[in-house]
Amino acid sequence: MSTQPQPSQTVLAEEECWELLAGQKIGRLATSVAGEPEIFPVSFAAADQRIFLRTKPGTKLAEVTISPRVAFEVDEIGDTSSWSVVVKGRAQVLERDADLDEARATGLVSYLEDGKTVWVRITPSEVSGRRLVPGEQR
Amino acid sequence: MSTQPQPSQTVLAEEECWELLAGQKIGRLATSVAGEPEIFPVSFAAADQRIFLRTKPGTKLAEVTISPRVAFEVDEIGDTSSWSVVVKGRAQVLERDADLDEARATGLVSYLEDGKTVWVRITPSEVSGRRLVPGEQR
Structure with a gap:
């Protein structure tokens, strides 16, 4: 072990996180309703330091409406290097024209x-x- | 639109889900503590219709101990076909020798x-x- 490169973790600056998010299309949304976690793969866009998703009326949407606290993860796994970005925040179904x-x-x-x-x-x-x-x- | 192939979703049998899980190394674990979802990319192994993970004492482990209900997702996203498998269940820190x-x-x-x-x-x-x-x- 002593002569081999050691595994390492580097914390990314927020700006770099947004740059990485901008280059990806699919993430995973985690929600929690009554203590029960759910996880969904979703297409997304990152813009103006926010995450945009589209959905149909159904489970995913219902969860977000009942319990808006979400965690959203995007990663890229490679053999020699990987990254993962997690966005925690509040999800909101958009209704206003603007x-x-x-x-x-x-x-x-x-x-x-x-x-x-x-x-x-x-x-x-x-x-x-x-x-x-x-x-x-x- | 009418002449183009339509997008489609197929529900997978549980046996096929396990076959797909067996071919992957990285998944995402979602936990929920006090209504707050967390999500972590993790290395895993699927064996005997269960999922095995390793961790260090810390956040991930603490969450599982406090709130063992978890959701675990693995996917493979391609341009022409993708799949996603979600395992919901209870996570347990292993202590017995067996x-x-x-x-x-x-x-x-x-x-x-x-x-x-x-x-x-x-x-x-x-x-x-x-x-x-x-x-x-x-």
């Missing part, structure tokens, strides 16, 4: 374009990121 | 081998999976 215009301006295209007409915006209270470099023993 | 032997037998190597000496096992109450095929308009 908000909807802003959301549509992101140009977000969902992976599954199946009638997702409802826009959700996550306003962060905390953004954190890490870059991981595994040791050679992997 | 449990630890079973966990170590999975051969799980963490992405970051940085002293993760604590084993956690998720026993599922629900396993669900979907395969997604986007339409051509993407």
Whole structure:
């Protein structure tokens, strides 16, 4: 072990977190209702330091309406380096025209374009990121 | 639109979910403490229809001990097809020798081998999976 590179973690600055988010299309949204966590893969857009999602009326949307505290994670896993960014904040279903215009301006295209007409915006209270470099023993 | 392939979702059988889980190394663990969701990327092994993780004493571990209901998600996103599997269940920090032997037998190597000496096992109450095929308009 002593001659091998050691695994390392680096904390990312918030600005770098947003740059990384801007380059990705799919993240995972975690919600919690009555102490029960849920997790969903979702297409997203990052704009103006907020996260925009689209959904259909259903589970995901219902969770966000009942319990707006969410955690949203995006990562990129590679053999020699990886990163993960977590955005914690409040999710809000958008209804005002000005908000909807802003959301549509992101140009977000969902992976599954199946009638997702409802826009959700996550306003962060905390953004954190890490870059991981595994040791050679992997 | 009418001449283009439509986006589709297929529900996966539980057996297929486990086959897909067995082929992946990294998932995302969602926990909930006091209504606040957390999400962590984690290395994992699937064996005997359970999920095994390793961790260090710290946030992740503390959350699991306080609030063992978790959701665990693994996916593979491609341009023409994707899948996502979600395992919901209870997480337990392993302490008995027999449990630890079973966990170590999975051969799980963490992405970051940085002293993760604590084993956690998720026993599922629900396993669900979907395969997604986007339409051509993407």
